Amino acid sequence: MKIAILSRNPRLYSTQRLVEAARARGHTVRVLDPLRCYMAIAPGAFRLRYKGRELSGVDAVIPRIGASVTFYGTAVLRQFELMGAYSPNPSDAILRARDKLRCHQMLAGEGLGLPLTVFGDNPDDTEDLIGLLGKPPHVVKLNEGAQGNGVVLAETASASRSLIEAFRGLYANFVVQEFVAEAGGADLRAFVVGDRVVAAMKRQAGEGEFRANLHRGGRASPVRLSEVETETAVRAARIMGLGVAGVDMLRSKRGPLVLEVNSSPGLEGIEAASGVDVASAIVSLAEARVLEAGRGRPRRPRRKHRA
Ligand SMILES: Nc1ncnc2c1ncn2[C@@H]1O[C@H](COP(=O)(O)OP(=O)(O)O)[C@@H](O)[C@H]1O
Ligand SMILES: [Mg+2]
Numbered sequence: 001m002k003i004a005i006l007s008r009n010p011r012l013y014s015t016q017r018l019v020e021a022a023r024a025r026g027h028t029v030r031v032l033d034p035l036r037c038y039m040a041i042a043p044g045a046f047r048l049r050y051k052g053r054e055l056s057g058v059d060a061v062i063p064r065i066g067a068s069v070t071f072y073g074t075a076v077l078r079q080f081e082l083m084g085a086y087s088p089n090p091s092d093a094i095l096r097a098r099d100k101l102r103c104h105q106m107l108a109g110e111g112l113g114l115p116l117t118v119f120g121d122n123p124d125d126t127e128d129l130i131g132l133l134g135k136p137p138h139v140v141k142l143n144e145g146a147q148g149n150g151v152v153l154a155e156t157a158s159a160s161r162s163l164i165e166a167f168r169g170l171y172a173n174f175v176v177q178e179f180v181a182e183a184g185g186a187d188l189r190a191f192v193v194g195d196r197v198v199a200a201m202k203r204q205a206g207e208g209e210f211r212a213n214l215h216r217g218g219r220a221s222p223v224r225l226s227e228v229e230t231e232t233a234v235r236a237a238r239i240m241g242l243g244v245a246g247v248d249m250l251r252s253k254r255g256p257l258v259l260e261v262n263s264s265p266g267l268e269g270i271e272a273a274s275g276v277d278v279a280s281a282i283v284s285l286a287e288a289r290v291l292e293a294g295r296g297r298p299r300r301p302r303r304k305h306r307a
Contacts, residue, residue, distance in 0.1 A: 001290055002057050003029045003283070004085070006037075006077060007064040014267040014279075018062055021279035025287070034065060034073040046082040060286040061087045062244075063094065064264050067146045070098050086290050088193075088243030088282065089263050097240050097263040100143050101175050110239050112232060113257045115139070115177040115250070123168065130160050133178055139210075140164065143173035146262075148213035153179065179210075180257060183250040187212040187259065190225060190233035190247045191270050193281040194288075197233050199274035200225050214266075220273040232256045243289075244282055246270070 003022045007015040010031040022029035032050055040047040048055040061080045065073035078091040096102055104117050120129040130138070140163040142150030150172075154160040160176065167174040185205035190197045206217035214220060225233070229249060236258050237245035246265025249256040267278050 001027045001059040001287065003027050003286065004055070004058045004061045004080070005029065005031045005064060006034045006061060006073065007031055008033055008035065008066060008069065012064075014064060014264075017267050017271070017279035018064075018282065021277070021283045025280065025283055027283070027287075034063075034069060034076045037076040037079075039076065039079045041079070046079055048076070048079050048083065056083070058083070058085045059290050061085045062282060062286065063087055063089055063091075065094060066264065067098065067144060070095070070144075086286060086293060088285055088289070089245075090241060093241035094263040097242060097245070097261050098144055100141060100145075100260055101173070103240065103261055104175070106239055107236055107258055107261075110235065112236060112239070113252075113255050115180050115257050115259070117175050117177045119175050123165065126161055126164055129176070130157055130164075133160075133176060136160060137179035137181070139177045139179050140167065141175050141177065142167070143175060147215040148211040150174075151211055153210050180250045180252050182252055185210050185212060186251070188223060188225065188229060188249045188251065188256070189220075189265070189270060190229065190249065191265060191274075191276075191278055192233055192237040192242070192245045192247055193278070194243060194285045195234055195238070197225060197230050198281045199270050199276035199278050200233075201270055201273035203269075214269045220269050222274050226256075229256045232258065236261050243285055 005015060005018050015031055019029050037048055037050050063077050074091040074094050077087060101119055104114055107114055118129050118132050136156050138154045138160045140152045140154055152163055154163050187203050189201050191199040200223050201220045202223035203212035203218040203220050205212040209216060212218040233247040236247045240261045242263055246262035248259040271278050
């Protein structure tokens with residue numbers, strides 16, 4: 001197959017691993033900077049060009065679209081989709097997952113567990129809004145934050161109020177949640193590919209920190225997920241429409257609580273912690289789906305038996 005990896009940086013671990021895995025499985029693979037792809041849109045005719053050359057015949061696209069290029073990156077991915085390429089994470093699913101509020105609404109709509117979450121616009125409603133959450137601490141989160149950026153712990157109701165006012169003053173969308181203390185500064189990352197969890201890790205926040213993100217100094221270790229945790233992660237990815245997802249959950253007395261569903265989960269931490277070749281699992285999902293849809297031209301077609 002001809003595979004394109006949409007990534008701003010070919011030197012990133014995740015990008016390199018996907019390239020390696022695709023080559024090892026006999027595919028032609030190219031890393032494309034989404035910001036250098038440009039497109040022409042006409043009725044029933046879609047073109048993509050890259051640095052002055054036409055892009056065509058791509059069977060599968062593996063998007064690694066960072067939060068800072070969501071708009072342009074998903075437009076490029078959509079163009080690939082319109083040109084018949086398969087993507088494990090469709091452009092619409094990436095857009096849905098980037099919006100934490102929307103993600104929570106969709107997951108709660110299907111009955112999945114999540115921390116109680118509130119959201120409101122008018123300052124006059126702040127008091128009542130905070131009241132809906134119950135006692136502090138609360139967690140205030142930028143709606144489109146990532147890697148623990150913009151996730152703040154408010155120990156008192158007045159801290160919650162100040163944070164909400166500050167975020168409003170910056171015209172930033174945010175959600176406010178109950179703080180799940182019993183998670184003990186740890187969270188679970190389940191890496192879903194297709195309809196199964198291929199790898200999982202537990203992340204423990206560093207000293208004096210409640211965010212377990214590896215970018216915030218969290219320590220990863222391998223973990224065995226319970227049946228409910230596995231099922232929750234797979235359902236969360238399916239509800240969001242993602243074929244590849246990093247589902248973050250907290251362990252609580254009420255069972256697993258989903259924090260977010262990442263559409264471009266990093267491979268480095270999870271491969272190191274679990275020892276699983278996650279990159280190959282992703283490429284193999286793309287192979288299976290492309291063959292199913294009959295649009296692929298496998299490089300090494302299987303010979304028929306000539307017995
Ligand atoms: N409601 C909460 N209760 C306890 N810890 C939380 C809560 N929300 C987030 N955290 C911690 O903060 C981290 C980052 O939050 P998350 O919602 O995943 O945002 P990001 O997109 O920035 O990773 C989580 O991995 C978890 O360790
Ligand atoms: Mg997270």
